[in-house]
Amino acid sequence: MLVVQPRSRTVVVLAAGEGKRMKSDLPKVLHPLLGRTLVGHVLAAASAAAAEQTLVVVGHRAEQVTAHLSEIAPAALPVLQAEQHGTGHAVRLAMAAAPDATGTVVVLNGDVPLLRPETVAELIAAHESAGAAATVLTAEVADPTGLGRIVRDAVGGLERIVEERDASTEQRRIREINAGIYAFDAVRLRDALGKLTTDNDQGEEYLTDAVGLLAAAGAPVGVHVADDVTETLGCNDRVELARLRRLLADRVNEGWMRAGVSILDPATTWIDVTVDVGRDAVIDQNTQLRGATTVGAGASVGPDVTLIDTSVGPAATVLRSHAVRARVGAGASVGPYAYLRPDADLAERAKVGTFVEVKNSQLGAGAKVPHLSYVGDATIGARANIGAATIFVNYDGVRKSRTTVGEAAFVGCDSSLIAPVEIGAGAYVGAGSAVTKDVPPGALAVTRASQRVVEGWVQSRRAGTPAAEAARRAAADGEAAHHHDASGTVPGDTATD
Known part of the structure; x- marks a missing residue:
């Protein structure tokens, strides 16, 4: 210059x-x-x-x-x-x-x-x-x-x-x-x-x-x-504005490609002039990088990703996801179909998977929230694992409260952690639990009720339904199997078995 x-x-x-x-x-x-x-x-x-x-x-x-x-x-x-x-x-x-x-x-x-x-x-x-x-x-x-x-x-x-x-x-x-x-x-x-x-x-x-x-x-x-x-070129109407936007996008994309960034489909990649992208990063199709977003060297972003004022660390991966004012650490993984809201902070090698939403929360190094969960106002320790369908219940209708999950803790599927609550380091939460009290380190918390089985309920309460007919057939098949077992003949037996 x-x-x-x-x-x-x-x-x-x-x-x-x-x-x-x-x-x-x-x-x-x-x-x-x-x-x-x-x-x-x-x-x-x-x-x-x-x-x-x-x-x-x-x-x-x-x-x-x-x-x-x-x-x-x-x-x-x-x-x-x-x-x-x-x-x-x-x-x-x-x-x-x-x-x-x-x-x-x-x-x-x-x-x-x-x-x-x-x-x-x-x-x-x-x-x-x-x-x-x-x-x-x-x-x-x-x-x-x-x-x-x-x-x-x-x-x-x-x-x-x-x-x-x-x-x-x-x-x-x-x-x-x-x-x-x-x-x-x-x-x-x-x-x-x-x-x-x-x-x-x-x-x-x-x-x-x-x-x-x-x-x-x-x-x-x-x-x-x-x-x-x-x-x-000036701009007098929306048509001219769109043309200028396309010209500027092409200029920006070309500049990044010449600087060592792989943009797989420039026609569907939109990068703001305020964005910074590291060498050997890969930007896949249908990706928007906006505002103060930064993408580290060797990171992979896209396809179908929008990042707004978000930092993505070196060698991290973001796939089919949306993030606003979030931080994705080095080697971390996001998506597909994840939503990182403001102040979501993923440390190195952390994972936020499919249909997971994270807001104002910190995930420690190697922590995992693989799928179908909401994490709001939480601190999750390194190497902790959050099972599918876990909800961090952070709002009581008046105020927001925080949940802390300790290092290497394990939260079973379909659990609700009702803030404020702390799960200690190395603790376990049984699947299907609603946790309202702190769990000491290394302890197991289980709050689900004991299972009760009512035999014959479908035949008596749902007679004539497809479920009743399926149950009838299953019962008949079970009787036939029991008869064969009692006679000493097992279906499929041969002389060479």
């Missing part, structure tokens, strides 16, 4: 628009895209500027956008554009809010999430090395519909930028477009902003006109052509 040399810089992000074509109550710049909002991606790219100050122009639902900025970029200064009168107007307000800004001013649209920090750095370097008054990022596109066109002079220099609605038929044929990303000299930008008019189809102050004014005055105006046109 190109590193720009430190000097006085200011970043201005334009994020005031409503985005009517999104048809959403959410401001356009707050729509999410693989781990960040649109404006979050732009601010991440702007970090390459190493700016002394960053200003974000807000307008539509300003309080909502400002609250988001306080979470993701608390150092950024929101600047209110109460009435949107164009990009030039927005930048003029931003410069008024930063009266001491000198050096380079970088202006970015808030809806270009595929912009890379490297490209911002290259734009700034080209601008500052040339001593330009303004430098515009452009791109050659196959279909320039709806975009501002770059009009060059006879020697190839930038003459002006024309918005499509103001362009002539000939100008609309131009395929080089304005990306809405600029670097300006602060002094010359202030002077040009003061000369803007609203003499255009929209009746707005265009920032592009500031570029044209500088060029017309003979000031040096540069053009920096983006290597990858996708970096300049």
Whole structure:
């Protein structure tokens, strides 16, 4: 990545628009895209500027956008554009809010999430090395519909930028477009902003006109052509948002594969830009890795897995499961069809199996909950084994309580551990028990009632049912077997047996 040399810089992000074509109550710049909002991606790219100050122009639902900025970029200064009168107007307000800004001013649209920090750095370097008054990022596109066109002079220099609605038929044929990303000299930008008019189809102050004014005055105006046109793509509706999401997912997946991660089906794998994946990890199909998720080296995740803010240790396995704010230790195993809720914490080599739900609980090294169980608010010791259909009864209708299961303890199938309760180290709980009192280490707890058998109940209470008929046949078969045994003949006997 190109590193720009430190000097006085200011970043201005334009994020005031409503985005009517999104048809959403959410401001356009707050729509999410693989781990960040649109404006979050732009601010991440702007970090390459190493700016002394960053200003974000807000307008539509300003309080909502400002609250988001306080979470993701608390150092950024929101600047209110109460009435949107164009990009030039927005930048003029931003410069008024930063009266001491000198050096380079970088202006970015808030809806270009595929912009890379490297490209911002290259734009700034080209601008500052040339001593330009303004430098515009452009791109050659196959279909320039709806975009501002770059009009060059006879020697190839930038003459002006024309918005499509103001362009002539000939100008609309131009395929080089304005990306809405600029670097300006602060002094010359202030002077040009003061000369803007609203003499255009929209009746707005265009920032592009500031570029044209500088060029017309003979000031040096540069053009920096983006290597990858996708970096300049904006977003105006949900269809375009989906296209950007696919492009970004492909970029992220390719990056991880080139870093040594196996992604078996990139088309169905979605990895947020905030995720970290270790070398030799295997990501199978239909997998989503979201938020602050991390996957350790050599781990296997998928198919059919969603991990949100979850850490998976080296050589662990997660199969057909869902996890939120959970931790899976090295060599641990999860799934299939497991649900790890917040604060589920599995130590190394622990196992959470089929149709198991774990919430706010810790499983020690090598502990196992193989199937059909609920573990809530519990601490399970190393090498403990929890039998099928065990329920950690943690809620009495008013408060949550914890259960502790000691090291190498064994809980039989279909048991209920009613918190607060402690099962000691090496203790056993008999299958079908409801445990309400602590079990000392090495003890056996059995709470089920003694079995009672009522002979002939089905024939007397369920006469005429399939069960009664099956019982009748079984009784008849038993009588026949008894008769053969009594005569000394066993069915199947032969002389050679």
